[in-house]
Amino acid sequence: MKPLTIAKLVFGAAVVFFLMAPLIAILPLAFTNSVFLNYPIPSFSLRWFHELFTADAWRRSIFNSLVIGAGTTVLATILGTIGSLGLRGKKISLLFGFIRTVFLLPMVVPAVVLGVGMQLMFAQYGLANTYLGVIIAHSVLAIPFVVVNVTASLQGIDHRLEHAAASMGAAPHVVLRTVTLPLAMPGIISGAVFAFATSLDEVVLTLFVAGPNQRTLARQMFSTIRENISPAIAAAAFVFIAGTVIIALLVNIGRRAQNA
Numbered sequence: 001m002k003p004l005t006i007a008k009l010v011f012g013a014a015v016v017f018f019l020m021a022p023l024i025a026i027l028p029l030a031f032t033n034s035v036f037l038n039y040p041i042p043s044f045s046l047r048w049f050h051e052l053f054t055a056d057a058w059r060r061s062i063f064n065s066l067v068i069g070a071g072t073t074v075l076a077t078i079l080g081t082i083g084s085l086g087l088r089g090k091k092i093s094l095l096f097g098f099i100r101t102v103f104l105l106p107m108v109v110p111a112v113v114l115g116v117g118m119q120l121m122f123a124q125y126g127l128a129n130t131y132l133g134v135i136i137a138h139s140v141l142a143i144p145f146v147v148v149n150v151t152a153s154l155q156g157i158d159h160r161l162e163h164a165a166a167s168m169g170a171a172p173h174v175v176l177r178t179v180t181l182p183l184a185m186p187g188i189i190s191g192a193v194f195a196f197a198t199s200l201d202e203v204v205l206t207l208f209v210a211g212p213n214q215r216t217l218a219r220q221m222f223s224t225i226r227e228n229i230s231p232a233i234a235a236a237a238f239v240f241i242a243g244t245v246i247i248a249l250l251v252n253i254g255r256r257a258q259n260a
Helices: 003-031 047-054 056-087 094-107 111-125 131-155 159-167 172-201 204-209 217-227 232-259
Strands: none
Touching: 003 047, 003 232, 047 056, 047 232, 056 094, 056 131, 056 172, 056 217, 056 232, 094 131, 111 131, 111 204, 131 172, 131 204, 159 172, 172 217, 172 232, 204 217, 217 232
16 A cells, blocks of 8 residues: 555544544443543443433423424525526626525524624514524525535536427426426535534524524533433434434435435
8 A cells, every 4th residue: 555545544543532522432331331521431331312202301302403404405406496596597697695694504504693783683573582483593694504505416416308398399397397306406415414514503593583482402401511411412312313313314314215
């Protein structure tokens, strides 16, 4: 094996370890029997997973995260896909460049700024402390991820396929439904996964726009860290990561089945 190849492998392994080290450090503590987050682990137990799914606060937060995450995924995927389709093929002009920047702006604007603005706006329209308000707030952050993924998929579509369908007499909406959207489906699915993950992980906006009844799992973890550091946080993190990995695997399986 060439020295350059070995150097690349070593560097790649070092980067992977750098990214995975925090997870490797915290995940085993989800199985500790101790009430403290420390090593060495005295004994292994599932007591914190039991608390996670039986304690009212944790169970309610998990339910809220799933409901809000599902709503965010649907809303962000629809709006992001429509936005990508609307901007598709447009010439880089000042207007459309500005519109594209607006779509991506929530990715760079501090969440605190968005949270303050949404709190003031939602209070005027009766959306504060409601599930719909939290879903809208999370969708604002999730839409840019959908736009990026769907736009990338749309750019890879051969326009001749759509032109061929149109030349056969298919109406524009039929071409969109039978040709464009199926070909862009990998990007749409990836965008939906990112939207769901963004919603699960969001804390700052939730603190501003959600009430006690809309406490999500991420917010519950944040509150628990402030009040009492418990290994239940590690168990919740394990559920987070396991759910994300499962979703990613399902997406990859779906892509391979679609390409087969």
